[in-house]
Amino acid sequence: MNHKGDFLSLLKNAENIHLDNDSIEPLQGKNKSGPDAFLLPSIENRNSGSELQIPEATTVVAMRYKEGIIIAGDRRATAGTAVVHDRAEKVIPIDSHSALAISGAPAMAFEIARVLKHSFQYFRRSQLQELSVEGKLRTLSRLIRDNLPMAMQGIGAVIPIYALYSPLADESENGGKIYFYDALGAHFENVDFATTGSGSIWIRGVLRYLDRWGDTQLEQMDQRKATITILRLLDTASEYDAATSGYNAKAEIFPTVKTITQDGIESLEDEFLSECYAEVT
């Protein structure tokens, strides 16, 4: 019996489980042992990694608005210079009040999101209480840190944004919280906004400008204004970053936009996004 509520331990102890970090051996340190087993990949290995053409690159962004958090991501998945998919979902609901926006290799990112979702559910079901916010953050840290060998080989880095609405928040305050991670699993709370992915460098400064000197501070925006702002940001990223898609009017492919409020997670409908786009362009 597993009475710790630790889903990863449960999986490792279950029969026929293949999810075991020990089996993820670094290419470079395969025949080595000891502390130098995880070395930075050589140029040759990095090249061989890039030859695998792992789909990656993206722009995801989260910001606080009046009612909570708005979180969005473009839909493009690329491998090198090739667009391999234009309907990727990069904002993944994890539980009733939190979502993960992923950038990096989708295979690892989707698996991290899946493990995270199952871990939170398992803790609640086995321990008869919700995992604390700090517990959730540490679980994600652990998963990102466990993915380090893949990140070091240049074929599986995942840098997510984790956004949630705090269950302890008073009705009068905004309980939205945004956390940013590095590849080693360290987490930092970004108070007003966070963005990651290859297109993020083009919009981080814009977010700062809007929040500081814009007509309306990000946190004071209503849902419509926040949506228009976030669509404009993604549009800007797509203008300068080839790995980020914009709004595809012909195929009617919209970015994924979700809100996280006291009432839970809501996916904004294409119809509403279409109305907002009419104001964007």
Place this chain on the structure above:
Amino acid sequence: MRDLPYRWIEAIQDRRDYIEDQLRLGSPVVGLQFEHGSLLLTVSKGAQKIFEVHDRIALSAIGHPADIERLRMLVTDTASVQAFQSATEDVNLHRLTHYVLAHTFKQAFEAIVGEAYIIKMLLVEIGNGDATTQFTHINYDGNVRVQEDSSVIGGTEPIETAMQDYLSSKQNGTKQDLKTTLQLALRTWAVGKELSQRFEDAEEDTDVSEEQIDEIINTALDEGEIEVGLLDESISGDTKFRLMTQDEIQDTRQTDN
């Protein structure tokens, strides 16, 4: 050696008598369908007795708390691992019952040198798509009974029969709203509660008046011990389980009076 099989049968019968004696005073559990899903209702003194197993599956039980906990964890762990290894859609009550729980119950019951589980379990799964809702009752000896509209577990078989008869006399075949269904579940539970007390006092009369039912319900509501778990289709997201708050349960009484 020739008399060994007879000793085994005797030991099994002793074990059955012992377990049934232990279960006799257990607080009954009622499972009913309502318009948006299903509910489980019981009365618990402190410890939680209705549990979420998976997205669309919940359980409750009567018996020894340690056995309930051990088997709850077994079924929860199995469902969680299966859902991760394949998909949540591949977890269903039929598989959990027949390939995990039933044989575990039976094995423990018949291994006379080991400890038996003192437990009766009621699980419910709300149907997804074309699948129907199922209530699954598992006895301590591994026997399984599946019902669709409702199910009960009580300390003894006569208690369960009386509760089921009461339910049948009140149900009209249509799914009611939550409040009406909860009231019926509460009244059915009260029948079981009253009978378990009577059987303890060696009375055999199974008629329970509506006044007696009201009295038992009011006492339970006053003491705030009623526990109700819902599998509710109207809850957004994959997970359909929630426990009702005491305020929601107390609201039942306001309508009742």
